[in-house]
Amino acid sequence: MRHPDQDAQLDLDPKAGLSPAALELQDDLEGDTLREECGVFGIYGHPDAAAITALGLHALQHRGQEAAGIVSYDGSRFHSERRLGLVGDTFSRREVIDRLPGNMAVGHVRYSTTGATILRNVQPLFAELNAGGLAVAHNGNLTNGLTLRRELVRNGAMMQSTTDTEVILHLVARSRRSRFIERYIDALREIEGAYALVSLTNKKLVGARDPRGIRPLVLGELDGCPILTSETCALDIIGARFIRDIEPGEVIVFDENGQDIHKPFPPMAPRPCIFEYIYFSRPDSIVHGRSVYEVRKAFGAQLARESHVPIDVVVPVPDSGVPAAVGYSQHSGVPFELGIIRNHYVGRTFIQPTQAIRESGVRMKHSANRAAIEGKRIILIDDSLVRGTTSKKIVRMMRDAGAKEVHFRLASPPILYPDYYGIDLPDRGGLLAATHSLEEMREIIGADSLAFLSIDGMYRAMGEPGRDPANPKFSDHCFTGAYPTHLTDQTQTEQQPRQLSLLAEAS
Known part of the structure; x- marks a missing residue:
C-alpha cells in the first residue's frame, strides 16, 4: 500500500x-438543513x-x-x-x-x-x-x-x-x-x-x-x-x-x-430512503426507476393541491426547492420567479467580524431579488425544515425586500424524529417540528402561513395510493418514527436517541 x-x-x-x-454562525447557517x-x-x-x-x-x-x-x-x-x-x-x-x-x-x-x-x-x-x-x-x-x-x-x-x-x-x-x-x-x-x-x-x-x-x-x-x-x-x-x-x-x-x-x-x-427524492440525489438522477426532478415537481404540485392560498408569485428557496416550486407553479398557474439569488461561492468557514453582521449572515448565501417580489404576495417553497433558523431569516429578507405577504410551504412532511442511517439531523429536541405546533412554527419563522406536504400526499406524489402503515414503501422514519431496522446502539444507551459519534464514544 x-x-x-x-x-x-x-x-x-x-x-x-x-x-x-x-x-x-456556521452551525446556524449550515445546521438548518439536511446534510x-x-x-x-x-x-x-x-x-x-x-x-x-x-x-x-x-x-x-x-x-x-x-x-x-x-x-x-x-x-x-x-x-x-x-x-x-x-x-x-x-x-x-x-x-x-x-x-x-x-x-x-x-x-x-x-x-x-x-x-x-x-x-x-x-x-x-x-x-x-x-x-x-x-x-x-x-x-x-x-x-x-x-x-x-x-x-x-x-x-x-x-x-x-x-x-x-x-x-x-x-x-x-x-x-x-x-x-x-x-x-x-x-x-x-x-x-x-x-x-x-x-x-x-x-x-x-x-x-x-x-x-x-x-x-x-x-x-x-x-x-x-x-x-x-x-x-x-x-x-x-x-x-x-x-x-x-x-x-x-x-x-x-x-x-x-x-x-x-x-x-x-x-x-x-x-x-429505500425517501430523502433521496426529497433532497439528497441530484435532480438529473434516476433513483429506483423514478426521475428525481419529476418526483420533486410532483411534490410541489401536491403541495398546491393541499395548501394553496391566493398569491402573486411562487419563489423557490434555492437550490433544492427549485423543482418543487416549478411543480407548484405549473399546477396552481401562479408565475414562478427567482425571488432569491444564491451565492455559490461562499466559503463554509467564513468568519463574521461583528454580532450585527452575524445576525444577517444568511445574506452571504442568499440575496433577495427585489424586482421579482416587491409589493407582491409570495409563497416560498423549500424541500424541508429542520431547525427553522434559516427559514426565519429568509422570510425576514423577503419582507425587507418589500414582499406584501410571505407564505411558506415545505415539500416534505414535518421532520419529527432523528435519523440513524447517514443523515445528519439534530436530536429530537433540536427539530423544530418535534417541539412546536404548526402555529408556533409559523410565528417563529414569521410567515403569514405555513404548511407541509402531508404523509399521504408525499406517497401519492410518488405514485402510491397513500402510506400503508403496515407496509410502508419507503424509509420515512424521520416523519413517522417507523425505523426499518434494529437500532442496537440506541437501545444500549440511556441518552436521548442521537446520531452517534464513534469518536466521542471511543475517546
Whole structure:
C-alpha cells in the first residue's frame, strides 16, 4: 500500500481555531438543513480507472463536500490519495491521477455522520488482510457499529479511524471462511443499518447493498467495464450506460471471470430512503426507476393541491426547492420567479467580524431579488425544515425586500424524529417540528402561513395510493418514527436517541 506524504499530515478539523461566535454562525447557517450523506464509485478493468473515478466523484460532490479519496490497484500494488476538501481541489491535477495507476479503482466523497472530519477517517479505508489488501467505500450508517466496535476492541482489535466503516474491515479480517467473498458476506451478516458498499481487492470489485435497500447503488458500464456508484448522474458525466439498480441485499462481484451475484439474506420488503427524492440525489438522477426532478415537481404540485392560498408569485428557496416550486407553479398557474439569488461561492468557514453582521449572515448565501417580489404576495417553497433558523431569516429578507405577504410551504412532511442511517439531523429536541405546533412554527419563522406536504400526499406524489402503515414503501422514519431496522446502539444507551459519534464514544 502506497502511503503518500499527505496521508501523514495532521488530522485537521476545519472548525479548529474558530471563535465561539464563528462556530455558532456556521452551525446556524449550515445546521438548518439536511446534510449530505456520502457518495461511492468503483470501476473494474479500465485503463483510465482513477481518472474516470475522479470524474464520477465530481458528479457526486453534492453528496459530501468534506473530503474525497481514491484507491487504485495496478496489478502489484495498491495506491491511495485522500484529501480533505472538494474533489476538484485534488483530483483535477494530472500529477495526482498519475499517482493512481491501474485498471481498478474505488472512490468516495464524504460528509461525516460518524467520526470526526479528520484525514484518517477519509475513505476509501484500506487494510492489509491475510488474503491481501481490501479497500472499502461506504455510504450509509451502521446502527450497531458502536456495539460491534466495542466488541472488536475488547477482543484486541486496534482501530485506526473513528468511523463505523472500519468495523467492516475488521469483521472481514476475523472471518474463518476460506474464500474472500464468503468472508465478506460473513461481515455483512453481522452489521445492521444502511449501507451501499463498493470494495476493491487485488482481483475483484465488489458491491453490496443493505437488505432493505435504504441506500442507493447502481450498476453501469463504460467500454465494457462495470461501474458501481451511488447515482446515475455519475454515469452520465462519463458517458457510461446505466444497466440496473443493485437489488436490496445483493452482493455483486466482478473479476477476470466476469460477474458473480450472491443473495445471502432472506427477502425483505424494500424500504429505500425517501430523502433521496426529497433532497439528497441530484435532480438529473434516476433513483429506483423514478426521475428525481419529476418526483420533486410532483411534490410541489401536491403541495398546491393541499395548501394553496391566493398569491402573486411562487419563489423557490434555492437550490433544492427549485423543482418543487416549478411543480407548484405549473399546477396552481401562479408565475414562478427567482425571488432569491444564491451565492455559490461562499466559503463554509467564513468568519463574521461583528454580532450585527452575524445576525444577517444568511445574506452571504442568499440575496433577495427585489424586482421579482416587491409589493407582491409570495409563497416560498423549500424541500424541508429542520431547525427553522434559516427559514426565519429568509422570510425576514423577503419582507425587507418589500414582499406584501410571505407564505411558506415545505415539500416534505414535518421532520419529527432523528435519523440513524447517514443523515445528519439534530436530536429530537433540536427539530423544530418535534417541539412546536404548526402555529408556533409559523410565528417563529414569521410567515403569514405555513404548511407541509402531508404523509399521504408525499406517497401519492410518488405514485402510491397513500402510506400503508403496515407496509410502508419507503424509509420515512424521520416523519413517522417507523425505523426499518434494529437500532442496537440506541437501545444500549440511556441518552436521548442521537446520531452517534464513534469518536466521542471511543475517546
